[in-house]
Amino acid sequence: MSSSDKTTTFGRKIEMIHPVAAFDRIGEENAFAVLARATELANQGRDIINLGIGQPDFKTPDHIVEAAAKALRDGHHGYTPANGIVECREAVAADIMARRGVTIDPDQVMIVPGGKVTMFFAILMFGEPGTEIIYPNPGFPIYESVINFTGSKPVPMALHEANNFSFSADEVLDLITPATRLLIINSPANPTGGYVPREELDKLAAGLEEHPHVAIMSDEIYDRMLYDGREHVSMLEYESLSDRLILLNGWSKTYAMTGWRMGYGVWPKGLIEPATRLSINCHSCVNAAAQFAGIAALTGPQDAVDEMVAAFDERRRVIMRELNQIAGFSCVEPAGAFYAFPNISETGISARELQDRLLNEAGVALIAGTSFGAQGEGYVRFSYANSTENILTAIERIKASL
Numbered sequence: 406m407s408s409s410d411k412t413t414t415f416g417r418k419i420e421m422i423h424p425v426a427a428f429d430r431i432g433e434e435n436a437f438a439v440l441a442r443a444t445e446l447a448n449q450g451r452d453i454i455n456l457g458i459g460q461p462d463f464k465t466p467d468h469i470v471e472a473a474a475k476a477l478r479d480g481h482h483g484y485t486p487a488n489g490i491v492e493c494r495e496a497v498a499a500d501i502m503a504r505r506g507v508t509i510d511p512d513q514v515m516i517v518p519g520g521k522v523t524m525f526f527a528i529l530m531f532g533e534p535g536t537e538i539i540y541p542n543p544g545f546p547i548y549e550s551v552i553n554f555t556g557s558k559p560v561p562m563a564l565h566e567a568n569n570f571s572f573s574a575d576e577v578l579d580l581i582t583p584a585t586r587l588l589i590i591n592s593p594a595n596p597t598g599g600y601v602p603r604e605e606l607d608k609l610a611a612g613l614e615e616h617p618h619v620a621i622m623s624d625e626i627y628d629r630m631l632y633d634g635r636e637h638v639s640m641l642e643y644e645s646l647s648d649r650l651i652l653l654n655g656w657s658k659t660y661a662m663t664g665w666r667m668g669y670g671v672w673p674k675g676l677i678e679p680a681t682r683l684s685i686n687c688h689s690c691v692n693a694a695a696q697f698a699g700i701a702a703l704t705g706p707q708d709a710v711d712e713m714v715a716a717f718d719e720r721r722r723v724i725m726r727e728l729n730q731i732a733g734f735s736c737v738e739p740a741g742a743f744y745a746f747p748n749i750s751e752t753g754i755s756a757r758e759l760q761d762r763l764l765n766e767a768g769v770a771l772i773a774g775t776s777f778g779a780q781g782e783g784y785v786r787f788s789y790a791n792s793t794e795n796i797l798t799a800i801e802r803i804k805a806s807l
Contacts, residue, residue: 432550435776439760443770454799456787457770459595459744461661463716465698466709469660472701473694481693487684488677489516489669493696496703497669507641515670515680516691516699520626523653523670524589525551526683527622530676531586532557539580540589541572542778543596543746545624548589549778557586563780566748569737570599574608581616588613590640591624593631596777596786597746598721598739600631603638610643622651626668627742629659629710632718635740641671648673658742659710660702667691667699717743720789720796727800728787732807743790746774750783752807759785767802 439457447453488494494511501509517523524547532538532555540548542561552559560580564570577588590609592601613619623640631637640650655668672680684690721738724745728736733752739745749759756773763769771788774781789796 427554427556430553430556432546432553434546436772439764439770439772442764446764446768451768453764453768453770454791454795454802455770456789456791456796456799457772458790459788460663460790461658461713461743462790462792463661463709463713465661465665466702466705468705469662469698469701472705473698476694476697481697483693485690485693485696487690488512488681489514489691490693490696493700494669496700497671500703501639501641501671505639505641507639509641509671510674513672513674513677515672515677515684516696517655517668517670517684518666518688518691520624520653520655520657520668521547522668522684522688523651524548524622524624526670526680527587527589527620527651527653528552528555528557529683530679531620535584536586537582537584538587538589539577539585541591541594543570543774543781543784544589544591544777545595546777558584560585561778561780562590564594564597564599566737566784569740570594570597570746571601571605574605574612577609578612578616581619583618585616585619587620587622589622589624593627593637593741595627595742596744596772596774596781598742598744600635600740601638603636606638606640606643610640610646614645617649620649620651621646622653624653626654626658628654630714630717630743631741632721633740637741648675651676656699656702661709661713662698662702665695665698667695717789720791720793721745723793724787724789724796724800727797731800731804743788745787745789746784747787748783749785756782756785763803763806767799767806769799769802 436458443453443455493516494514497514498509498511501507528551532552534556537558537560538552539560539562541564549559562577628637652671656662725736728734728747734747734749736745736747756775760773772786774784
């Protein structure tokens with residue numbers, strides 16, 4: 406043990422405590438670090454336009470807020486079942502039937518505090534030394550972080566700009582080995598705004614029949630945010646995968662409820678019991694008021710969702726047009742979610758350097774593509790969950806700083 410591992414108190418040497426080695430492998434989500442820096446600069450009086458954080462700039466609809474308030478007034482203050490109150494799970498199952506035409510047993514639904522819980526549980530279940538987990542790259546950073554934490558080998562599924570950041574089913578299937586335990590897919594996708602069309606998912610599902618040892622986690626948190634008439638295809642539609650498919654979804658993006666921490670997973674019947682045990686050991690349960698709000702969101706009017714997505718679509722067109730007018734930038738059309746992922750390689754500036762320069766010098770917060778994996782070098786992520794006015798102002802600042 407080095408001297409740096411010890412300290413002295415009242416003449417006694419005390420060994421410093423350390424977490425287990427696995428914590429050296431766990432990463433973070435850089436968007437929160439950028440948000441913290443942007444907030445720090447704003448508190449210093451700087452005018453910061455935040456196009457970095459991935460959350461809607463809309464309020465949660467009033468009827469949803471009122472449902473939570475009513476639950477509190479009615480005395481719903483205690484613990485709830487670890488897998489969620491039955492009314493909330495039934496509402497999820499009914500919504501899936503209405504939108505996807507798939508029958509789900511409410512007992513397969515687990516209500517959790519946000520989307521990350523489902524991915525964390527799924528990766529914990531299948532990740533250990535000697536195994537492999539396939540994940541999208543560039544992709545949501547927590548995938549790779551938690552895979553590394555478990556000691557499993559992260560196997561990147563490269564998403565290419567030339568393919569509009571979709572994937573080739575044949576390329577994905579070629580990555581599978583006897584050691585593969587979990588395949589993670591995400592459509593529509595963070596950070597690219599990419600979308601996987603039905604024909605590729607059909608090929609993937611058919612090919613996976615040859616690999617029954619591989620579980621699938623489908624992250625569909627942006628399923629209501631597609632543009633130009635594109636249709637979301639849920640992996641729940643593939644009955645051949647139903648005994649090994651984990652669906653991740655929730656309320657955060659669709660209903661502007663990021664701070665409510667409301668998500669859900671749909672688990673195969675053989676995995677719902679261990680997932681429930683993980684919940685009991687981790688967070689116990691999700692608070693009752695948030696679950697009653699979740700019911701109101703799914704069963705109430707959807708006008709606010711439609712209006713929000715229409716606004717995102719307008720901003721998508723604006724930001725794509727404007728980004729393509731910046732010297733050294735080129736941006737393919739985002740198909741879904743609320744992100745643009747322009748190629749900045751012609752600027753000659755690395756993704757991280759550009760992120761830091763634009764925040765510190767131009768007052769524009771965005772996220773380096775490398776925050777989403779090695780395949781993200783040469784790209785940055787813009788969130789267009791901000792006003793058109795702010796987007797246009799941010800673009801002018803960027804042009805002036807380059």
